[in-house]
Amino acid sequence: MFSDQSRYLFNCGEGTQRLAHEHKMKLAKLEHIFITQPVWKNIGGLPGTALTIQDVGVPEITLHGPPGLEEIFVATKRFVVIKDLKIHMAECGVNNILEDNVMTVKYVPLLRIESFANEVDIEEGENIAGVKNSEANAIAEQADACTSTRSEKKRRRRRSKSSSSTNSTSEEVVDDTDYYAHEHSGGRTSPNLVSINSQQILQEIKEKGTSMTYICRLRPRPGALNLDKCVKMGVPPGPLLGKLKGGEDITLSNGAVVTSKDVCEPDDPGPVFIVVDCPTEEYLDSLVNNDELKKHQVFAKNDEDLACLVVHFTPAVIVRHPRYKKWIESFSPSTQHLMLNENNTCMGSEAVHKIQYKLNLLNKDLFPILGDQGTQVVYEASGVHINKKQRCDCKSESTTQNDLDMNNLSVKSRPTSPVEPYIFPNTFCNYHLRPKKGLDRTAELKLNTVEYVSETMELDGFSDVLQKLYQDLNEMKKRLTVRDYPKILFLGTGSCIPNKTRNTSGILLTLSENENVLLDCGEGTCGQLIRFFGNEIADTTLVNTNAIYISHLHADHHIGLIGFLQGRRRALDNLGLDKGPLYLFAPKQIMTWLNFYDRCFENIKSEFVLVPNGDLLFDKVVISESSKKDILDRLKIRDIRTCYVKHCPNAFGLNLTNRDGVKITYSGGYDAFREFNPTRQRL
Incomplete structure (x- = not known):
């Protein structure tokens, strides 16, 4: 939300930092961040966004939401260095109100009614309100993530029967290492860890299950002089x-x-807008019976109290629930409803498409057109939106701008369901609260693919150089024998922080048709998969990812891990599969962070089995022969070894040999490579 004086952010998922950089969002005025529910889809971008806010000179920020949110910054303090930014946690009780010179905000906590869990058994296949079973399963998954009180019988996630002892011993890991101490003067320091008392409070909040709704009202303004x-x-x-x-x-x-x-024009009492997130059916009683919310529905005593806008972070399956639809209908017909959930298809970035269209001119095999079909494509010459399916297979290398078939360059931008007249915004869709203009789609993100290609082809001499490149590549192909596997897909090559065209570290290694290993997992890695493949192929790719390797514990190499694990779980549910957990090869100290998140926010530990990198050292393998054989058989590889590398504490390199004897060596720390080549500079 923008005003002349301030910025306000509601929820902060992975990729917020990167999109803010690309679209030049002026975060220097950001003062308040409102979180509806403490789950990764809402808070995964907080560490990275806090770093950006700190870098632009913001002295302090206030978090709003369920108690204990600020502890995530304590838990990540070892690898996310926040030193110049003060982070405050607002008191968000029902009797507390935020008031500043822009607006007032009331806090309305929605509580989970536990009795619902005894009334509906989603796992046994009941169809809720006519929704698909896979969508009903998603409700169960989210309920499981938000609480540990559901019975084990009703949990859909199955912990692996073959969990190794490494997972149990990892419970005892306590890590107070400062992973950036080598970059500081004065030696290493020991960051504070989350206290036992704070963890107990967070666990209680997780057990209770709270989702915060915000009733926001702009300050009254005298009528303008006519x-x-x-x-x-x-x-x-x-x-x-x-x-x-x-x-x-x-x-x-x-x-x-x-x-x-x-x-003078009539005084403006200040429009009211509401931000709501009803995660599962268990929260519906708390939502529909809330007296504070009723004051802004048709039950309002004054017209000025009617909500002009409701922003729904509520999952699509709950939006379609009869009780939720009836609650929406209890608002005035003048109230508009903005949906921000999985039905929104735009992923927010133009830059990644723009650079890919340009690179595709060089080689269609190395740089295929992205499979992400979530953003409108507009042919600027005619102004006509094209709605045929975008092809991921491109023209031959001899394609020029005049050969482009615009019918093959379009994507969908609106969900096909539900059909209710709700607003499904793309990036840069605006809703003007004051002056009251309402919905404004004129600035929505669109892809002008002809422009991207044209501005490249029009460069002096580019066409001639391109034709020479095609000739050289064709000659090279005649001399090369290309294996089908392994394949390497660079999902992120940026160092330290993402930029608009390069995400943080993540490499997808495809060993065979049904076997993937992910090498490092920076923020937004799961989203990068979806951008590249599109939703359907991305689901298959996620399901076939049976191992993740984390080289070291700098945030840009592992902060996207939770989102990736959750993305894989959703893909398994979408495809109706139950493959069990993947292997997580990582420094064992990562469990301090993952244990904290699992205990205090969402259940994630059933999604992986930890194999400490230190147990696979090339000269000192600790893991048992039987356990290693199980790993090699599961991943369909011949060998896997690690070694220490010079970069930061607990940093490792990897050597992996596939069944054809091809060896792949990887180190996520650039210092290690500079040892072998001192002249190599940081990219």
């Missing part, structure tokens, strides 16, 4: 106009009285 009316009533220029604008009545030199209300 100069035309002033002229008609004979008010001369000067101080009398100021008095009228300030609400005073005046007397003219001829004795005529002019009242303020005669020449």
Whole structure:
């Protein structure tokens, strides 16, 4: 939300930092971040966004939401260095109100009604409100993530029967290492860890299950002075106009009285908008029976109290629930409803598409057109939106801008369901609260693919160089033998922080048709998969990812892990599969962070089995022969080894040999490579 003085952010998922950088969002004015529910889809971008806010000089930020949110910054303090930004946690009780010079905010906590868990057994296949079983399963998954009180019988996630002892011993890991100490002067320091008391509070909040709703009202504003009316009533220029604008009545030199209300527009009492997130059916009772929310529905005593806008972070399956739909219908017909959930298809970035279209001119095999079909494509020459399916297979290398078939360059931008008249915004869709203009789609993100190609082809001499490149590549192909596997897909190559065209570290290693290993997992890695493959192929790719390797514990190499694990779980549910957990090869100290998150926010530990990198050292393998054989058989590889590398504490390199004897060596720390080549510079 933008005002002249301030910025307000509601929820902060993975990729917020990167999109803010690409779209030049001025975060220097950001003062408040409101979180509806403490789950990764809402808070996964907080560490990275906090770093950006700190870098632009913001001295302090206030978090709003369920208690304990600020502890995530304590838990990540070892690998996310926040030193110049003060983070405050607002008191968000029902009797507390945020008031500043822009708006007032009331907090409405929605509580989970546990009795619902005894009434509906989603796992046994009941169809809720006519929704698909896979969508009903998603409700169960989210309920499981938010609480540990559901019975084990009703949990869909199955912990692996073959969990190794490494997972149990990892419970005892306590890590107070500062992973950036080698970059500081004065030696290493030991960051504070989350206290036992704070963890107990967070666990209680997780057990209770709270989702925060926000009722926001802009400050009242006096009506604007209508100069035309002033002229008609004979008010001369000067101080009398100021008095009228300030609400005073005046007397003219001829004795005529002019009242303020005669020449001013009606006062603006301040529009009301509501931000709501109803995660599962268990929260519906708390939502529909809430008296504070009813004050802004058709039950409102005054028209000025009617909500002009409701922003729904509520999952699509709950939006379609009869009780939720009835609750929506209890608002005034003038209230508009903005949906921000999985039905939104736009992933927010133009830059990644723009660079890919340009690179695709060089080689269609190395740089295929992205499979993400979530953003509108517009053919600028005609202004006509094209709605045929975008092809991921491109023209031959000899394609020029005149050969492009625009019918093959379009994507969908609106969900096909539900059909209710809700607003499904794309990036840069605006809703103007003041002055009251309502919905504005004119600035929505669109892809002008012809422009991207044209501006490249029009560069002096580019066409000739391109033709020479095609000739060289064709000659090279005649001399090369290309294996089908392994394949390497660079999902992120950026160092330290993402930029608009390069995400943080993540490499997908495809060993065979049904076997993937992910090498490092920076923020937004799961989203990068979806951008590249599109939703359907991305689901298959996620399901076939049976191992993740984390080289070291700098945030840009592992902060996307939770989102990736959750993305894989959703893909398994979408495809109706139950493959069990994946292997997580990582420094064992990562469990301090993952244990904390699992205990205090969402259940994630059933999604992986930890194999500490230190147990696979090439000269000192600790893991048992039987356990290693199970790993090799599961991943369909011949060998896997690690070694220490010079970068930061607990940093490792990896050597993996596939069944054809091809060896792949990887180190996520650039310092290690500089040892072998001192002239190599950081990219």
